[in-house]
Amino acid sequence: MNILRLLRSGTSGNRQFIIIVTSLSGLGNAGLVGLINQAAERSLLDEAISVQLMIVYLLTLFFFIVSNRSSLLHANRFVQSRLETMRRRVVNKIGKVDLRTLERMGQGDVYLTVAQETDHLSQTLPLIIGAAQSAFLLVFLILYIATLSLISFFVVAGFTVLGILFFLNRQKALTGYLGEVHYKEAELIDNLSHFTLGFQEIRLNANKNDALFEHFTNLTSDLKDAVLRDGGRWVTLLQFSNAFVFLLAGLVVFVLPIFFGGYTDTIYKIMAVSVFAVGPMAALTSVIRLLGRAEVGLGHVYDLERRLDEGLSPSGPKSPRQNSPFRNFSKIELSEAMFRYVDRENAITFAAGPLNLTLNRGEIVFMTGGNGSGKSTALKLLCGLYLPESGRVLCDGEEVTDTTRQQYREIYSAIFTDFHLFDRPYGMENVSTEEVERLIAKMELSDKVRFEKGRFTTRELSTGQRKRLAMISCLLEDREVYIFDEWAADQDGHFRDVFYREMLPDFKARGKTVIAVTHDDKYWDCCDRQVTLDLGMITMAGVN
Numbered sequence: 001m002n003i004l005r006l007l008r009s010g011t012s013g014n015r016q017f018i019i020i021v022t023s024l025s026g027l028g029n030a031g032l033v034g035l036i037n038q039a040a041e042r043s044l045l046d047e048a049i050s051v052q053l054m055i056v057y058l059l060t061l062f063f064f065i066v067s068n069r070s071s072l073l074h075a076n077r078f079v080q081s082r083l084e085t086m087r088r089r090v091v092n093k094i095g096k097v098d099l100r101t102l103e104r105m106g107q108g109d110v111y112l113t114v115a116q117e118t119d120h121l122s123q124t125l126p127l128i129i130g131a132a133q134s135a136f137l138l139v140f141l142i143l144y145i146a147t148l149s150l151i152s153f154f155v156v157a158g159f160t161v162l163g164i165l166f167f168l169n170r171q172k173a174l175t176g177y178l179g180e181v182h183y184k185e186a187e188l189i190d191n192l193s194h195f196t197l198g199f200q201e202i203r204l205n206a207n208k209n210d211a212l213f214e215h216f217t218n219l220t221s222d223l224k225d226a227v228l229r230d231g232g233r234w235v236t237l238l239q240f241s242n243a244f245v246f247l248l249a250g251l252v253v254f255v256l257p258i259f260f261g262g263y264t265d266t267i268y269k270i271m272a273v274s275v276f277a278v279g280p281m282a283a284l285t286s287v288i289r290l291l292g293r294a295e296v297g298l299g300h301v302y303d304l305e306r307r308l309d310e311g312l313s314p315s316g317p318k319s320p321r322q323n324s325p326f327r328n329f330s331k332i333e334l335s336e337a338m339f340r341y342v343d344r345e346n347a348i349t350f351a352a353g354p355l356n357l358t359l360n361r362g363e364i365v366f367m368t369g370g371n372g373s374g375k376s377t378a379l380k381l382l383c384g385l386y387l388p389e390s391g392r393v394l395c396d397g398e399e400v401t402d403t404t405r406q407q408y409r410e411i412y413s414a415i416f417t418d419f420h421l422f423d424r425p426y427g428m429e430n431v432s433t434e435e436v437e438r439l440i441a442k443m444e445l446s447d448k449v450r451f452e453k454g455r456f457t458t459r460e461l462s463t464g465q466r467k468r469l470a471m472i473s474c475l476l477e478d479r480e481v482y483i484f485d486e487w488a489a490d491q492d493g494h495f496r497d498v499f500y501r502e503m504l505p506d507f508k509a510r511g512k513t514v515i516a517v518t519h520d521d522k523y524w525d526c527c528d529r530q531v532t533l534d535l536g537m538i539t540m541a542g543v544n
């Protein structure tokens with residue numbers, strides 16, 4: 001069971017303490033029921049209720065309150081710390097996974113599982129711990145019945161076990177249906193993103209908006225039907241558990257006295273116990289539904305982790321950049337490198353290679369080729385984001401291996417066409433505000449962006465301006481090799497000039513190596529060499 005797996009992962013000391021206080025709380029609760037019964041019996045027999053009994057009652061109440069509070073607080077803390085560890089572990093794995101694995105998972109799935117499921121678990125798991133207290137109370141109440149009448153005890157215990165077995169059997173079947181609800185919820189959230197991310201398109205096209213809304217309406221209706229179907233099944237099961245308590249009480253009160261003499265004295269005590277059992281029983285059965293939901297949710301998180309584990313890159317040294325032997329490279333090579341994209345059915349959708357490419361230190365290389373010819377793919381292979389299926393990546397003749405790959409990647413800084421603009425220069429916390437402001441001015445963004453409290457004041461910029469902001473982070477990183485994938489395509493004529501005529505020579509003067517994808521034939525004199533790709537093959541790798 002996934003929930004047990006999560007709870008077992010904490011320190012055993014904490015867990016044992018929670019089990020002890022939770023059972024003590026159940027014991028205190030059952031003790032209160034027993035004391036109330038005793039006091040009621042005395043009133044019935046016209047006997048005075050002793051001060052001693054009252055004191056014992058108050059002490060038991062105090063004991064119950066303290067143990068109950070301690071159990072709930074510690075359990076909540078324990079569950080939240082387990083979830084925190086799990087969130088960190090999953091996100092840490094995302095940061096270490098191989099790019100292709102992440103691309104194939106789909107961002108929606110990753111986001112939903114990490115954000116939504118863990119949030120859901122953080123709300124439901126503490127309730128489940130509360131229900132564990134109810135379970136302990138029920139056990140103690142049944143044991144208390146044993147002190148009143150052994151026959152009732154065996155009847156109640158026997159029927160309770162049968163009832164629990166039936167309940168668990170049905171509950172397991174119903175949990176299976178929850179998976180259907182989860183996938184419908186995920187589909188709905190995915191569809192919702194079309195309204196936000198595709199807002200501009202649907203505002204310009206009423207038919208598109210209406211069709212999208214109709215699709216969304218169908219999905220909400222499907223989800224509602226699935227939730228109602230699931231809810232209906234649960235109502236039946238809840239009704240069963242509620243009726244079960246009363247059937248059991250009826251059996252003890254109406255049927256047993258017919259067969260066993262001298263039993264009537266204890267009936268009202270057992271009745272009182274039954275009344276006290278109704279609340280915990282109802283609490284327990286209603287929480288079991290949440291338990292099923294939490295179990296399914298945790299299953300998704302563990303499944304995501306398993307898939308991440310499959311694509312985890314082997315970890316290299318702790319500070320890969322500082323210790324990187326590749327920083328002093330003279331020559332980088334792709335040698336007979338092959339790479340293929342495959343779809344979910346493992347059908348090949350694009351094959352690149354065998355690619356043979358040499359990059360010398362300090363060179364400015366332009367990469368050209370038609371759309372979909374494999375330029376970005378080749379660059380991702382070159383910088384170690386993709387792993388060649390066959391062939392090698394060599395640095396000064398030494399093959400880049402699983403253990404050295406991260407050190408190798410650390411010599412690169414890249415702006416791909418699907419780049420992400422971070423709100424601050426992460427990993428460069430000590431960078432001076434003056435230096436960033438100087439680069440903002442150099443990128444001619446001073447009237448748009450400032451650098452305050454370690455972050456850029458805005459990212460709401462035009463595409464070309466966003467790319468210039470990304471360039472600032474690249475420059476701050478001060479790496480040995482720069483990859484620019486059609487960086488200049490979104491710049492105006494003036495800034496293209498700045499890029500080709502000022503920035504590239506400046507990179508070269510500082511000994512940096514640049515490989516830039518470009519279609520700007522006007523600037524071909526600005527490179528040392530051109531490489532052209534077609535259908536995943538290098539068709540030209542000549543000298544300018």
Ligand SMILES: Nc1ncnc2c1ncn2[C@@H]1O[C@H](COP(=O)(O)OP(=O)(O)OP(=O)(O)O)[C@@H](O)[C@H]1O
Nearest residue numbers: 103341349350369370371372373374375376377378
């Ligand atoms: N993440 C991906 N998953 C599956 N297939 C992909 C992926 N990225 C690219 N492809 C496929 O690989 C082929 C080469 O894509 P790539 O992006 O390398 O070409 P490109 O030359 O950079 O194209 P463009 O000039 O349009 O940016 C394309 O046909 C594309 O369909």
